[in-house]
Amino acid sequence: MKKINLILLFFILTTLGFSQQILLKNLRFNGNPPQMVIDVEGNIKPKYNINYDEQNRYLFVEFLNTKASSELKNKTINGSYVKSVKIRKYSNSTGVFIFFKNNINYSASYWSNPTRFVLNFDKNKAKKEYTIVVDAGHGGKDPGATGFNKYHEKDIALRITRYLKTSLEKDFNVIMTRNNDSFISLSNRPKTGNKAKADFFVSVHLNANSSSQGSGADVFYFSRTESDYAKKVAIFENSVGSKFGENVDDITLIMGQLFYNKNKEISAKIAQDLINSYSKRLKMRNRGAHGANFAVLRGFDGPGILVEAGFITNSSDISKLKQSRYQKLAAEEIAKAIKRHFY
Ligand SMILES: [Zn+2]
Structure with a gap:
């Protein structure tokens, strides 16, 4: 045993x-x-x-x-x-x-x-949830504002949006209204986004002034009511339409009242958040966030902003924005503000 x-x-x-x-x-x-x-x-x-x-x-x-x-x-x-x-x-x-x-x-x-x-x-290839439309202002036969040392608004705006595309692509699907020096009508820009059922529209421009003294950055969102200053900027950007045979009044507001209110609230929030971080990072004058009647934003069926990245007519602003280092910084700040809202 x-x-x-x-x-x-x-x-x-x-x-x-x-x-x-x-x-x-x-x-x-x-x-x-x-x-x-x-x-x-x-x-x-x-x-x-x-x-x-x-x-x-x-x-x-x-x-x-x-x-x-x-x-x-x-x-x-x-x-x-x-x-x-x-x-x-x-x-x-x-x-x-x-x-x-x-x-x-x-x-x-x-x-x-x-x-x-x-x-x-x-x-981890997570599916990207949101689509952002990136719109470089002007292009082709429309140079936009021409400023200090003959820099064209359309060229610098395009360079910033190319960096913006790269920055956003990590987290978003990105559609560009133009990725080269081509002319696109104001009405076709938001249409591209609406067709793709995009979630946000960001248009990049440079501001201009008859005096070289005006400087700094602004961020605009669509609003039916506008300040005198915001109205002046919107009139210049909207004038592209009539200059090139387009009636911008044909670009109608396609959102209903409820969506208008909601989109305005979201856009204003992102605009304010962005202008604060942007002006700090690029060491530029903070001109604030404003509501204005921009045709390009009016035609988009969702929230959106229009960034005036700096003054093309100001030597200090343009000495920064002509450099790829600053174009990249500008793009990064815009991308970060959008990301902060969506994630
Ligand atoms: Zn412009």
Whole structure:
């Protein structure tokens, strides 16, 4: 009886805890496709639990009944995906924490010959929810305002919107009304957005003044009522229509009263938020946010703003806005203000 008990005990202990732990030999990364590989000794594929923490962007894999070789130690990886890897040894298992720079999608499986655990990962391609229309003012035969050193409004506006497209594309679908030096009528600009059922419209311009003293940035939103100053700016921007044979009065307000109120509220909020951060970041005079009757905003079926990025007739403003560094800064601030509203 004693002998049988001892044999039984031996079998129970072997199956429970004293069975040989499988050795995780080595941990490595491949770049293309991005993957993490753990080489396992022998032919047995140890069971594992896997859990992804989206909030803190790390993946935890626990390999049961394994031990880690000294080669499998904490490593820091300066790849484009992985920030660091930490190994934790538990009594009967090994934990591997992989910290990612951005959220990822992953898949894990064992491969044979030699036995290895392969973790494939890729950038999380979340579906973009919102569409933004980016509109560079003027273009083609319409140069817009011409200012200091003969800079044209249409050229600088286009350069800012190209950077704006890049900045926004990380979080939004982006439609540009023009991406080259072409003429687009005022009525066709909002139409492009309406057709795509876009969520927001942003038009980029540069202000002008007969005196070189006027300086700074403004952000406008559509409003039926307007101040004298806002009216003056809107008259200039709307005059493109009549100058090139278009009757801007034909661009009617297609939103109903409720939508008008709601869109005005959203647009004014974004305009105010943007002008504050924009003027600070570009160290430009803050001329404020104003409601005005801009034809290009009136025709869009949703909230929108028109940014006067600075004065093309002012040497200080244009010395900044002619540089790609400042064009990029301007674009970043516009993109950030839009993002702050939508996310
Ligand atoms: Zn303009």
